[in-house]
Amino acid sequence: MELSTRLIIAGCYIILAPFIIGLLDGFDRKISARMQGRRGPSVLQPFFDLKKLFEKEFLTANKTQLFMIRSYLVFIVLSGILFFGGFDILLVVFSLSTAAMFLILASTSTHSPYSAQGTHRELVQIMSCEPMELLVAVGFYLATTPSTFNVSEIISGSQIPNIVFLPGFFVGFVFILTIKFRKSPFDIATSHHAHQEVIKGVTSEMVGKEYGMVTLAEWYENAILLGIVGLFFLNSNPVSIVGAIIAILVVWFLEILIDNTSARVKWQLMLKLAWSVTIVAAGMNLLLLEIIRG
Amino acid sequence: MSSIHKSPWLLHYDGSSCNGCDIEVLACTTPVYDVERFGVINTGNPMHADIFLITGGINSQNEAVVKQIYEQMPQPKVVIAVGTCACTGGIFKECYNIKGGADTVIPVDIYVPGCAARPESIIDGVVKGVALFKEKAEALKAAEN
Ligand code: SF4
Numbered sequence: 167m168e169l170s171t172r173l174i175i176a177g178c179y180i181i182l183a184p185f186i187i188g189l190l191d192g193f194d195r196k197i198s199a200r201m202q203g204r205r206g207p208s209v210l211q212p213f214f215d216l217k218k219l220f221e222k223e224f225l226t227a228n229k230t231q232l233f234m235i236r237s238y239l240v241f242i243v244l245s246g247i248l249f250f251g252g253f254d255i256l257l258v259v260f261s262l263s264t265a266a267m268f269l270i271l272a273s274t275s276t277h278s279p280y281s282a283q284g285t286h287r288e289l290v291q292i293m294s295c296e297p298m299e300l301l302v303a304v305g306f307y308l309a310t311t312p313s314t315f316n317v318s319e320i321i322s323g324s325q326i327p328n329i330v331f332l333p334g335f336f337v338g339f340v341f342i343l344t345i346k347f348r349k350s351p352f353d354i355a356t357s358h359h360a361h362q363e364v365i366k367g368v369t370s371e372m373v374g375k376e377y378g379m380v381t382l383a384e385w386y387e388n389a390i391l392l393g394i395v396g397l398f399f400l401n402s403n404p405v406s407i408v409g410a411i412i413a414i415l416v417v418w419f420l421e422i423l424i425d426n427t428s429a430r431v432k433w434q435l436m437l438k439l440a441w442s443v444t445i446v447a448a449g450m451n452l453l454l455l456e457i458i459r460g
Numbered sequence: 461m462s463s464i465h466k467s468p469w470l471l472h473y474d475g476s477s478c479n480g481c482d483i484e485v486l487a488c489t490t491p492v493y494d495v496e497r498f499g500v501i502n503t504g505n506p507m508h509a510d511i512f513l514i515t516g517g518i519n520s521q522n523e524a525v526v527k528q529i530y531e532q533m534p535q536p537k538v539v540i541a542v543g544t545c546a547c548t549g550g551i552f553k554e555c556y557n558i559k560g561g562a563d564t565v566i567p568v569d570i571y572v573p574g575c576a577a578r579p580e581s582i583i584d585g586v587v588k589g590v591a592l593f594k595e596k597a598e599a600l601k602a603a604e605n
Binding site for chain 1: 465466467491494496497498499503504505507508510534535536591597598601
C-alpha cells in the first residue's frame with residue numbers, strides 16, 4: 167500500500183472512530199434498555215455524556231494522573247494508526263499493552279482504595295486477554311502465505327477470508343472481547359456503564375475531563391478491536407468489506423446480548439475461563455494450522 | 461448551546477432514612493419509570509455525579525459523610541432532598557441524634573416532599589434539578605469567560 171493511502175485511512179480513523187463507536191454505544195444503550203423493557207436514552211446519549219464530562223470542573227489533587235491518562239489516549243490512538251494504516255499487527259498488540267500500562271499507572275497514582283481494587287482487577291483482566299491477543303497476531307502470521315504480520319499484506323495476500331483457517335482464533339478473540347469491552351459477566355475492573363459495584367474501579371478517581379479522555383480512548387480501542395474482528399473476514403476482494411461489516415455488527419449484537427443475560431462473575435472464574443478458551447480454541451487451531459502447513 | 465443538562469448523573473445517599481424513600485428512588489430506575497430516558501444514570505461515585513440525591517435526615521454520624529460527598533462533587537452540581545425526612549427531619553425530627561433535614565449541613569436546591577416521596581414526584585424533582593443544573597452550568601461558563 168502507498169504511504170499516502172495509509173495516512174488517509176489512518177486520518178479517517180482518528181476523525182471517524184469516535185463518531186462510529188459513540189453511535190454504536192448509543193444503540194447499545196437503546197437496545198439494552200429495550201431488552202430490559204425500558205424506553206432507554208437517546209442514541210446520541212454517549213456524546214452528551216462525553217461533552218458534559220469535558221465541561222465539568224476539574225477537581226483533582228494529582229497532576230500525574232492527567233499526564234498518564236493523556237499518554238493512555240495517545241498510545242491507543244497510535245495503535246489505531248498502526249492498525250488501520252496497515253502496519254504490523256504485532257506492533258499494534260504491543261502498543262495496546264503499553265497504553266494499558268498507562269491506565270494502570272493513572273489509577274495507581276491516587277491513594278483511593280477503590281482505585282487500588284480496580285487496578286488489581288484490571289491487571290487480572292489484562293492477564294486474561296493478553297495471551298489471546300498475541301495468539302491472534304500469530305494466527306494471522308501462520309494463515310497467510312507468504313507469512314506476514316503486516317496488516318495490509320494479510321488482506322491483499324489472501325484469496326479466501328482468513329476465518330476459514332482461523333475459526334478457533336476467532337472464537338477465542340470474540341470471547342475476550344467481552345472482557346475488553348468491559349461488559350457483564352466480565353466487567354470487574356470497571357463497567358462500560360456509568361454504574362458499578364465497587365464504585366468505579368480503575369476510573370474511580372478520574373474527574374471530569376480525565377474520565378472523558380478515558381471514555382474517548384476506550385472508543386478508539388473498541389474501533390481497533392472491531393477492526394481485528396473485520397480482519398478475519400477481509401481478503402483481496404473488495405466485496406469482502408461488506409462481509410466484514412456484517413460480522414462486526416453481529417459480534418457487537420452478541421456482546422450486548424451476553425451483557426444483558428449474564429451476571430458479573432468473580433475474577434478467578436474469568437481468568438480460568440479466558441485461559442481455557444484460549445488454550446482449547448486457539449491452541450487446537452494453532453496445532454491444526456501447523457499440521458496443514460507441514 | 462450547551463447540552464450539559466442532557467446527561468445528569470445521579471448519586472444517591474441514604475442518610476438516616478427508614479428505607480421507604482430509598483425504595484422509591486430505586487423504583488425510578490425500573491422499567492415502569494425509567495429515568496434513563498432523560499440520560500440519568502445512578503452512579504456510585506461522587507466524582508462522576510452531577511446531582512446529589514439525599515434521602516433521610518442528617519444525624520451526628522453521617523454529617524461529615526454528607527459534607528465530604530458534597531465537596532467531592534465537581535461543579536456544576538445540584539442537591540435534591542427526597543422525602544420529608546431529608547427536607548426537615550420528618551418523623552425522626554425530635555430524636556436525640558437527628559440534626560434535621562439535609563439543609564442543616566449542605567445547601568439544598570430542590571425539596572421533594574412526601575412520606576415516602578412517590579416516584580412521580582421524585583422524577584419531577586429530578587427534572588427540575590436538571591433544569592437548574594443547566595442554569596448553573598451556564599452561570600459557571602459565564603463566570604469563566
Ligand atoms: S420520608 Fe417517610 S418514607 Fe421517607 S425516609 Fe422519612 S420516614 Fe421513611
